[in-house]
């Protein structure tokens with residue numbers, strides 16, 4: 166099996182590496198606030214063709230021909246030097262590609278560019294108190310009144326709703342239709358008094374989760390993505406992007422490397438922990454899982470590059486499961502290596518900065534957080550069902566009669 170990129174792609178990688186010599190910024194630019202520096206660099210990336218690679222120029226992207234291998238090289242190289250590539254928050258990572266696929270021309274023009282620039286922040290309104298894994302049983306309703314939707318009900322576990330401007334979400338618009346057929350995908354402005362966002366504290370200490378309550382909230386009739394009652398198909402596109410994002414092995418590799426570094430500097434019985442046979446065994450076992458995830462990701466990329474839809478599906482189904490499971494193994498090992506430091510609470514800085522594994526408390530935060538992705542975007546059990554039923558063709562899960 167040849168796991169190398171072809172010569173053409175190696176040349177592409179070299180030119181990208183040249184561009185990335187511009188990060189970190191130098192001189193006066195290095196004095197700008199961090200967020201400004203990232204914005205500036207990201208803008209240069211769009212102009213050079215290396216950020217929002219395949220999003221058309223008229224909507225704020227680089228306008229390149231879609232090429233999954235080039236996209237993968239970009240992700241790898243940006244991660245390697247820690248440069249700010251595509252924003253990976255819900256708006257740019259999940260909604261923008263969904264709008265490119267399903268949105269009207271007006272929706273693309275109105276929403277995609279400010280979303281990519283980070284000027285418009287989004288949250289994802291799917292889950293409800295009685296609708297998580299069984300998402301199609303959601304009840305939050307939207308009724309068309311003239312040229313507006315009137316929304317009533319509740320969402321829960323809405324990440325980042327506290328700072329979002331808009332929600333992309335699923336609402337029941339056809340109460341008489343069957344479960345899946347009665348749902349529409351709407352874009353809702355959160356900055357209206359008829360919407361209340363109440364934070365929920367996570368076990369990491371972060372306040373990213375929220376309950377969102379709608380009491381006669383309104384959205385323009387034109388803010389429906391896809392057709393009325395066909396929001397389920399649109400939401401599956403968003404979910405695919407979410408699972409791909411969680412399933413990407415780059416973060417796993419970075420955390421594994423930090424854990425190896427932690428094993429080198431931690432002590433066991435007066436010697437570096439990395440010399441302990443039990444720790445070495447666990448590291449070797451995890452290395453196998455990480456490599457498997459990387460190969461599975463490459464299988465997905467190769468199939469995508471060849472346009473082989475069916476072959477893309479199997480690794481894609483596995484990657485989210487594999488990535489969340491392996492991340493938990495990595496973080497459990499890191500936690501064991503921390504010893505007494507594992508009793509420390511994550512600092513405010515760890516909580517605010519995404520995925521920091523340079524400090525003991527950063528590891529503690531990531532250890533606790535590693536439980537989350539195995540639930541978000543569809544739980545591990547559900548993912549196993551999907552692999553069994555759709556991937557391996559096993560008999561369908563027993564459905565509880567109503």
Ligand SMILES: Cc1cc2nc3c(=O)[nH]c(=O)nc-3n(C[C@H](O)[C@H](O)[C@H](O)COP(=O)(O)OP(=O)(O)OC[C@H]3O[C@@H](n4cnc5c(N)ncnc54)[C@H](O)[C@@H]3O)c2cc1C
Pocket residue numbers: 288289290291292293296297298299321322323324325536537538540541542543544545546547550562
């Ligand atoms: C970090 C994080 C971020 C999130 N962000 C968002 C967000 O931004 N927006 C949003 O809408 N939601 C969000 N969620 C919610 C998430 O999508 C739901 O928690 C998830 O879909 C599971 O639903 P549930 O919590 O209702 O659990 P349930 O569906 O009640 O599941 C409970 C358990 O039962 C198992 N189970 C259920 N049905 C079956 C079955 N048929 N077969 C086998 N096992 C089954 C599940 O696997 C799970 O282990 C987030 C969750 C997390 C952890």
